[in-house]
Amino acid sequence: MTNPINEITEHAQMMLLIGTNATEAHPVIGYKMRQAARRGAKLVVCDPRHIDLVDEADYWLRLKPGTDIPLLNGLMHIIIKEGLEDKAFIEERTENYEELKEVVASYTPEYVAELTGVPVEDLYAVARLYATTDRAMIFYTLGITEHICGTRNVMSIANLAMLTGHLGRPGTGVCPMRGQNNVQGACDMGALPNVYPGYQPVNVDANREKFEKAWGVSLPAKIGLKIPEMFEAAHKGTVKAMYILGENPVLTDPNANHIKEALDNLEFLVVQELFLTETAQFADVILPAASFAECDGTFTNTERRVQRVRKAIEPIPGQANWQTICQMVTRIGYPMAYDHPHDIWKEMASLTPSMAGINYDRLEKESLQWPCPTLDHPGTPYLHAGKFTRGLGLFQPSEHIPPGEVPDQEYPYLLSTGRILFHYNVTTPYSGGISSVWDKEMAEVNPVDAEKLGIQTGSLVKVTSRRGQVTTAVRVTDRVLPGVIWMSFHYASTPTNELTSAVLDPVTGTGEYKVCAVKIEPI
Amino acid sequence: MFISGQKRKGVKVLKMVSIVINGKEVEVPAGSTVLQAAEMVGIDIPRFCYDPDLSPLGACRMCVVEVKGNRLLPAACVTPVFEGMEVNTESEAVIEARKTILELLVANHPLDCMTCEKMGDCKLAEYCYRYGVKESSFAGEKHQYAIDDSNPFIVRDLNKCILCGACVRACEEMTGQDNLSFLYRGFDRKATTAGDVDYIESDCVFCGQCVAVCPTGALTEKSMVGQGRRWEYGRIRTTCPFCGTGCNFDLAVKDGKIRGVLSNPEATVNGRMLCVKGRFGWDFIYNEKRLTTPLIKKDGQFVPASWDEAFDLIAERLNAIKAQYGPDAFAALSSARCTNEENYLVQKFARAAMGTNNVDHCART
Numbered sequence: 001m002t003n004p005i006n007e008i009t010e011h012a013q014m015m016l017l018i019g020t021n022a023t024e025a026h027p028v029i030g031y032k033m034r035q036a037a038r039r040g041a042k043l044v045v046c047d048p049r050h051i052d053l054v055d056e057a058d059y060w061l062r063l064k065p066g067t068d069i070p071l072l073n074g075l076m077h078i079i080i081k082e083g084l085e086d087k088a089f090i091e092e093r094t095e096n097y098e099e100l101k102e103v104v105a106s107y108t109p110e111y112v113a114e115l116t117g118v119p120v121e122d123l124y125a126v127a128r129l130y131a132t133t134d135r136a137m138i139f140y141t142l143g144i145t146e147h148i149c150g151t152r153n154v155m156s157i158a159n160l161a162m163l164t165g166h167l168g169r170p171g172t173g174v175c176p177m178r179g180q181n182n183v184q185g186a187c188d189m190g191a192l193p194n195v196y197p198g199y200q201p202v203n204v205d206a207n208r209e210k211f212e213k214a215w216g217v218s219l220p221a222k223i224g225l226k227i228p229e230m231f232e233a234a235h236k237g238t239v240k241a242m243y244i245l246g247e248n249p250v251l252t253d254p255n256a257n258h259i260k261e262a263l264d265n266l267e268f269l270v271v272q273e274l275f276l277t278e279t280a281q282f283a284d285v286i287l288p289a290a291s292f293a294e295c296d297g298t299f300t301n302t303e304r305r306v307q308r309v310r311k312a313i314e315p316i317p318g319q320a321n322w323q324t325i326c327q328m329v330t331r332i333g334y335p336m337a338y339d340h341p342h343d344i345w346k347e348m349a350s351l352t353p354s355m356a357g358i359n360y361d362r363l364e365k366e367s368l369q370w371p372c373p374t375l376d377h378p379g380t381p382y383l384h385a386g387k388f389t390r391g392l393g394l395f396q397p398s399e400h401i402p403p404g405e406v407p408d409q410e411y412p413y414l415l416s417t418g419r420i421l422f423h424y425n426v427t428t429p430y431s432g433g434i435s436s437v438w439d440k441e442m443a444e445v446n447p448v449d450a451e452k453l454g455i456q457t458g459s460l461v462k463v464t465s466r467r468g469q470v471t472t473a474v475r476v477t478d479r480v481l482p483g484v485i486w487m488s489f490h491y492a493s494t495p496t497n498e499l500t501s502a503v504l505d506p507v508t509g510t511g512e513y514k515v516c517a518v519k520i521e522p523i
Numbered sequence: 524m525f526i527s528g529q530k531r532k533g534v535k536v537l538k539m540v541s542i543v544i545n546g547k548e549v550e551v552p553a554g555s556t557v558l559q560a561a562e563m564v565g566i567d568i569p570r571f572c573y574d575p576d577l578s579p580l581g582a583c584r585m586c587v588v589e590v591k592g593n594r595l596l597p598a599a600c601v602t603p604v605f606e607g608m609e610v611n612t613e614s615e616a617v618i619e620a621r622k623t624i625l626e627l628l629v630a631n632h633p634l635d636c637m638t639c640e641k642m643g644d645c646k647l648a649e650y651c652y653r654y655g656v657k658e659s660s661f662a663g664e665k666h667q668y669a670i671d672d673s674n675p676f677i678v679r680d681l682n683k684c685i686l687c688g689a690c691v692r693a694c695e696e697m698t699g700q701d702n703l704s705f706l707y708r709g710f711d712r713k714a715t716t717a718g719d720v721d722y723i724e725s726d727c728v729f730c731g732q733c734v735a736v737c738p739t740g741a742l743t744e745k746s747m748v749g750q751g752r753r754w755e756y757g758r759i760r761t762t763c764p765f766c767g768t769g770c771n772f773d774l775a776v777k778d779g780k781i782r783g784v785l786s787n788p789e790a791t792v793n794g795r796m797l798c799v800k801g802r803f804g805w806d807f808i809y810n811e812k813r814l815t816t817p818l819i820k821k822d823g824q825f826v827p828a829s830w831d832e833a834f835d836l837i838a839e840r841l842n843a844i845k846a847q848y849g850p851d852a853f854a855a856l857s858s859a860r861c862t863n864e865e866n867y868l869v870q871k872f873a874r875a876a877m878g879t880n881n882v883d884h885c886a887r888t
Binding site: 005006025026027028029031034035038056177178179180181182183184185186187188189190191192193194196197202211215216217219220222223224225226227230233234238239240241242243244245246247249252253267268270273274275276283284285286287288289291292293294295297298299300301302303305306307308309310311312313314316317318319321322324325326327328329331332333334336341344345347348366367421422423424425427428430431432433434436437 | 674675676696697698699723728729730745746757759760761762763764765766767768769770771774776779780781791792793796797798799800803804805806807808810812813814815816817818819820825828830833834835836837838840841842844848850851852853854855856857858859860861862863864865866867868869870871872873874875876877878879880881882883884885886
């Protein structure tokens with residue numbers, strides 16, 4: 001997020017939500033949005049589903065799945081046509097505006113209404129509202145990124161914010177809400193194939209030399225494989241061995257059967273896990289992991305805030321995860337020894353300028369948002385004040401890119417997936433309390449389709465895509481559009497990702513979880 | 524003298540007023556309530572319905588004070604200060620009024636404090652102790668509500684409810700779920716769900732904000748029932764392991780075991796707000812399916828092994844594969860659920876020990 005969570009209630013006059021179901025996926029942020037809306041901040045929800053926040057919204061743009069770019073282009077078209085763009089901001093802080101103008105010129109309200117299903121008058125109203133509200137924040141989540149055009153969707157959002165000067169000030173910004181507790185931190189720490197901690201590219205000589213010196217070994221310059229490429233390589237037999245920490249790709253990655261075949265094909269697999277998960281079943285060696293309550297450390301939340309995680313009980317497997325990793329790596333032949341997670345943080349921070357000012361002593365007293373380059377730096381609540389990281393903000397306009405797989409005669413329904421409030425990915429099914437109440441998938445089906453299929457809430461159906469087949473109970477509800485079935489991916493008994501698309505965003509390798517074609521058959 | 528709202532070096536300067544509290548002259552910001560003013564100078568005024576995170580209600584009358592020139596005893600939580608105000612927070616009349624309120628509440632309260640989960644953290648007990656109220660001269664009917672333990676998370680015993688309405692306001696103003704309200708009149712008045720059904724039958728999302736603000740034992744955490752007295756728990760502040768919001772809370776630990784999650788008002792992002800997962804989903808920690816020892820697959824079956832055996836096998840196989848196929852035949856998946864420190868070590872493992880940049884995690888999947 002460019003801006004902090006608490007600006008929702010403290011500064012924002014308007015919130016534009018696109019592809020984010022905050023009250024379920026980020027509940028406390030969702031509560032804050034609801035508080036702000038009830039105190040008078042304008043709320044616009046762009047979502048094909050009737051999510052909870054629709055009931056608090058001033059406008060609900062119920063776009064068809066996979067039409068985010070036309071919607072955003074349409075809003076920009078109106079803003080430019082009516083002269084509501086922030087000319088000073090565009091002039092001083094951006095480049096490539098002419099190309100943006102050119103691309104959005106063809107996205108007339110009438111054309112966009114046809115593509116997205118959003119009425120022309122709503123397009124005008126929301127475009128005017130966003131452009132003329134001084135402090136307006138945009139929020140998005142996986143409804144934007146989990147598409148074939150995820151990167152292009154994000155750029156289109158950035159275009160809209162730059163066009164209207166909604167960046168670099170409190171109560172503005174582009175706020176992707178990161179999924180997991182520490183997905184921000186895992187990226188920040190360089191658990192990515194192209195960068196060291198703090199997003200320092202591995203193929204820049206000076207970076208590599210710095211880390212080589214610190215770690216006492218020579219390091220590879222070649223960018224590594226992204227997750228889908230790893231599994232592809234395991235399929236082909238070029239990746240022979242893997243180590244997997246605390247992830248369960250068999251349930252959570254798209255096109256699960258393909259993942260299983262890849263894991264099966266490995267010569268050696270190590271999994272470090274809390275439970276004997278669907279992925280751990282494929283392991284040659286399983287190392288028992290400690291939970292968050294058994295380890296000292298830090299998590300970094302979606303607003304770049306580094307916060308302490310504190311050990312409350314002794315590790316159930318006898319040792320903390322960092323100790324297990326150090327012992328394993330030392331045995332492999334590379335000595336790794338630390339006295340405490342603080343020493344690990346210190347080593348990382350000494351190599352990472354954007355974190356250099358953060359240490360455990362400071363975190364005892366406060367949480368800090370990076371960039372925080374020095375010990376006397378207060379941290380950075382919002383980014384891009386006065387200047388973007390690259391200097392000028394680059395408009396990168398996009399044409400409409402339809403989903404990789406759309407319903408047809410054989411697979412007539414559109415499957416979209418996401419999270420529900422009561423579960424978080426694949427850990428909460430191990431919570432006795434939660435799983436005693438929310439114990440099975442309840443796929444959402446529109447009443448029109450339910451009647452056609454002859455099913456009711458509670459009926460069991462078979463859902464089949466070109467890649468797999470699962471069984472699920474259904475809930476008949478107009479939360480979803482006719483022609484759409486919506487499912488979560490939390491339950492091992494209904495492994496939804498056996499259905500999801502093999503199509504990836506070409507830049508990030510993110511799967512198109514939000515759109516694929518299925519057929520539904522009553523059982 | 525600065526006027527409210529006037530800016531000086533970019534800082535808003537509040538207008539201050541002088542008041543006298545319990546004979547002591549103090550300066551407090553204009554617009555403060557008497558209760559806030561008293562807090563600023565370290566005077567504790569008892570309160571049930573007042574909660575700094577909720578809208579003021581002024582209903583319980585426990586915070587009444589004496590204000591010179593006012594014939595009535597106004598509620599401190601809704602009475603603003605004014606220049607020259609003279610307040611007595613513990614005058615005879617005030618104490619008498621508070622005792623009467625407590626006696627009225629106690630008249631219709633189970634008084635089963637010895638087995639009550641909230642003992643040690645109950646405002647009713649605290650104020651009865653403070654004002655020496657142990658029984659009531661108001662004999663009368665007592666509620667006989669059935670206890671609602673219909674759900675795995677919250678025990679609702681409305682016999683212990685003092686109708687402060689904190690739960691109703693928390694549900695509406697914090698979560699915005701609007702699941703609770705006051706129903707019925709007079710003696711039958713009840714803070715309950717729409718239709719007065721059990722929580723599990725209602726629109727409750729089990730965020731537990733109602734539990735966090737309840738001043739008595741009316742709403743308590745089911746996981747903590749019979750597990751310990753409130754003062755016996757160590758509170759370890761930590762960060763939630765589920766979504767990316769970064770809520771903080773306290774793990775309530777007794778005898779080396781976690782028994783519950785308690786809100787921590789100091790939490791930067793969330794204050795006392797949490798969701799069902801953060802407040803009640805932590806019990807996965809004690810799921811009997813937790814792995815406790817390394818396992819090695821032999822003939823398709825997982826067999827328990829020592830750490831040494833597991834590390835030896837890993838070292839042997841990974842080194843052999845690296846020697847035969849090169850470093851890029853190895854790939855590591857790190858975790859968006861694990862700590863920064865663990866993620867740092869995993870990428871260092873892949874890069875420094877194995878010699879490959881094949882390291883990623885589920886940010887993209």
